[in-house]
Amino acid sequence: MPDIVTDISTPNSTAAAAPEVLDRAREGWDAWRAGRLRAVTAPTGNLALIETRWLAPGDTTTPEEALTGNPATVTATELSRRSLETGETERGIRLWDAESPAIRDFEGIDVFPFDPSWVIEATFTPVSDDRTIPFEHIRDNGLTRELVVPGDITFERDGVEYTLSAFDDDGTLLLVFGDPTNGADGPDGTYASGRFLFVEHADDHVVLDFNRAFVPPCGFSDQYNCPLPPRNNRFPIAVTAGEKRVTFRSGAQH
Numbered sequence: 050m051p052d053i054v055t056d057i058s059t060p061n062s063t064a065a066a067a068p069e070v071l072d073r074a075r076e077g078w079d080a081w082r083a084g085r086l087r088a089v090t091a092p093t094g095n096l097a098l099i100e101t102r103w104l105a106p107g108d109t110t111t112p113e114e115a116l117t118g119n120p121a122t123v124t125a126t127e128l129s130r131r132s133l134e135t136g137e138t139e140r141g142i143r144l145w146d147a148e149s150p151a152i153r154d155f156e157g158i159d160v161f162p163f164d165p166s167w168v169i170e171a172t173f174t175p176v177s178d179d180r181t182i183p184f185e186h187i188r189d190n191g192l193t194r195e196l197v198v199p200g201d202i203t204f205e206r207d208g209v210e211y212t213l214s215a216f217d218d219d220g221t222l223l224l225v226f227g228d229p230t231n232g233a234d235g236p237d238g239t240y241a242s243g244r245f246l247f248v249e250h251a252d253d254h255v256v257l258d259f260n261r262a263f264v265p266p267c268g269f270s271d272q273y274n275c276p277l278p279p280r281n282n283r284f285p286i287a288v289t290a291g292e293k294r295v296t297f298r299s300g301a302q303h
Contacts, residue, residue, distance in 0.1 A: 066168045066256070074168045074258045081261055085158065085292070092147035093124065095269035096155055100144040101128075108140070115142045122147045133192045143272070151270060151303045158264060159293040161237075167259035167290035171204035171213075173250045182214050184225070184276040187242060187267055196276070202248065202255050206286075213282050215248045222248035224257070225265075227278035228288040239293045240268045243278040246291070262291025269295055270303070 065071065089095045104110055112125035128141045146152075176199065183193035196216040202224070203212050215222040224246040232241035244262045248255060267275035297303060 065165065066170045070170060070256055071165050071168055074256075074260060075163060075165070078163050078260055082160065085263060089158075089269055090152055090155060092122075093126070093145045095266045095273075096151040097145040097147055097149050098143060098266075098270040098272045099123070099146045099149050101141060101272040101274075102144070103130075103139055103141045106137075110142065112142055115144065119144065120146075120148075131194070133189060133194070151297070154298040154303065156296040156298060158295055161260075161290050161293065163260050164290045167288065169204055169206065169257040169259070171202050171255040171257055173200050173202055173253050173255045175200040182216070182279060184216065184279060186274045186276050188274040194276070202257070204255075204257070209285075211284075214279060216276075222250060224248050224282065225276050225278045226262075226282040226284065226288070228284040228286065230287050230289070230293075237287065237289060237293070239291075240264045240295075242267065242275065244288075244291060259288055259290040262288065264292045264295055 066074075091097065102115070112127055115125045116123060123144055123146045126143050126145070128143060129138050130141065131137070132139050178197075178199070180198060181195035182198045184196050185191065185193050198214045198216050199222070200215075201212050202215060203210065205211070213224060213226070215224040217223075225243055226246065227243040228239075230237055230239040231243055232238065242265065245265045246257065246259060246262045248257065250256070265275040266273040
């Protein structure tokens with residue numbers, strides 16, 4: 050990732066969210082954490098992905114054919130993307146193993162304690178439907194993909210104004226953000242490439258509950274190609290809320 054500020058101190062919080070917003074965030078947090086553990090260990094969860102295979106033009110391999118020689122615990126699905134070189138649509142196949150080594154070695158996801166100061170009410174301002182922002186992805190060798198960002202998310206914290214860009218992920222706003230904890234040593238270090246947050250919004254009102262920030266899929270399997278935070282989504286202060294890192298059995302590498 051490009052350089053970011055390395056001071057991981059957390060200044061005084063901004064004004065608290067409304068009591069009903071905080072209550073809802075607190076009440077749902079344990080269930081959210083439990084849901085995350087179920088999701089990442091599911092037969093097609095993040096830990097189960099063992100291969101992403103991009104097919105050459107004209108290759109008609111089907112998911113069923115891709116399963117040849119694999120054990121019964123493996124399933125296959127199709128996906129597609131736009132080639133950054135040709136602009137054409139590429140077909141791909143993913144293989145998922147319900148008994149993958151990563152699932153067997155998985156111990157949990159380190160998480161910060163719930164922090165009400167990181168439940169933030171913000172404003173969503175829609176923009177033109179055709180506005181996109183270039184997002185670099187981990188496996189694109191420095192190239193970028195233009196993703197639709199339907200609006201600006203703005204708020205003020207500790208006297209600093211922020212304008213964040215969340216892109217449209219199949220009808221849901223997904224915020225990809227970074228902060229100085231990314232890749233830091235010690236108990237407050239988080240996943241090196243940044244974290245994700247689904248954005249709850251209704252009309253122009255947004256709730257950013259960073260207690261539900263999560264490690265992106267590429268933190269569970271190297272077969273994902275995750276977007277990296279654009280510059281305006283990198284906080285100069287530590288976001289000490291949400292998930293930190295994935296933990297595996299001692300010595301296991303994934």
